[in-house]
Amino acid sequence: MVVWDEEGFQGRRHEFTAECPSVLELGFETVRSLKVLSGAWVGFEHAGFQGQQYVLERGDYPGWDAWGGNTAYPAERLTSFRPVACANHRDSRLTIFEQENFLGRKGELNDDYPSLQAMGWDGTEVGSFHVQSGAWVCSQFPGYRGFQYILESDHHSGDYKHFREWGSHAHTFQVQSVRRIQQ
């Protein structure tokens, strides 16, 4: 992926092929536009992979609204980046649980679900996740809107037993849409 410190692919430019824990160390004050040329990445609000998370799939992101536009309180800057490990898009499998610690009713997912309720999930919350394979992004509201959280089988052993484990900025079990991350 390539990042610029001004909007519209202007200003200083830097290309990554591996994780970057802080663009500040590259002399960037912030990242204001980016292009993903291959693979899928996660961009984080703060250094060290902290704060709001944004899945970044292949394409052009000319300004903050292109990544942060899915949430009402977007991070206007991105400070750290890492590639998403998603070896297995076609065979992605995820189990969702009603309660934390993998308890309560469960649902098995292997496709994209813009509305969990439409697939028969009761309510607007998910208590915990186990990723058998692939990489997924879950979102607070239907249609992949609101805060989003990246879940990977090759990260965290695929186990996310409480919302504290699916993102440092998460403060709710509210999850209404889930989809696979496209490589």
Place this chain on the structure above:
Amino acid sequence: MVVWDEEGFQGRRHEFTAECPSVLELGFETVRSLKVLSGAWVGFEHAGFQGQQYVLERGDYPGWDAWGGNTAYPAERLTSFRPVACANHRDSRLTIFEQENFLGRKGELNDDYPSLQAMGWDGTEVGSFHVQSGAWVCSQFPGYRGFQYILESDHHSGDYKHFREWGSHAHTFQVQSVRRIQQ
């Protein structure tokens, strides 16, 4: 679907089972929260199905950030609503064209594509669409972010030959993600 004139499902309440060209006629000043109980709907910023469009699938929308949170300049109010005609989710088919009037290179879609570039589409624009079956939502940026436009086979004859035809607020051919609407 059910709408309320205050956030968090509070205040005046009204239930629709068919299209509503203006909530003003119901004595609502605006809609500040809603629940979709079945089917899929489109909510519009202005009366008469004008302005920004938001696809509303089954689930809870406690405030404007739940629908408008996918764009950087969201409509904080919704004024008209209609059901989406999408008889055929599993067998949805869409053709995208490089240029307006169904010209140039084309691509055939029958799945959800968070990144058109990742599926091999060259560039960040789509010139025109033909919907063979189903209902689709296309978005300005990857990951279903930015302005969104609803495309239906049972509306407009499935033909959208210029961006003026896919939404009164569209002013660009920029489309980087496309997915089926879930019934």
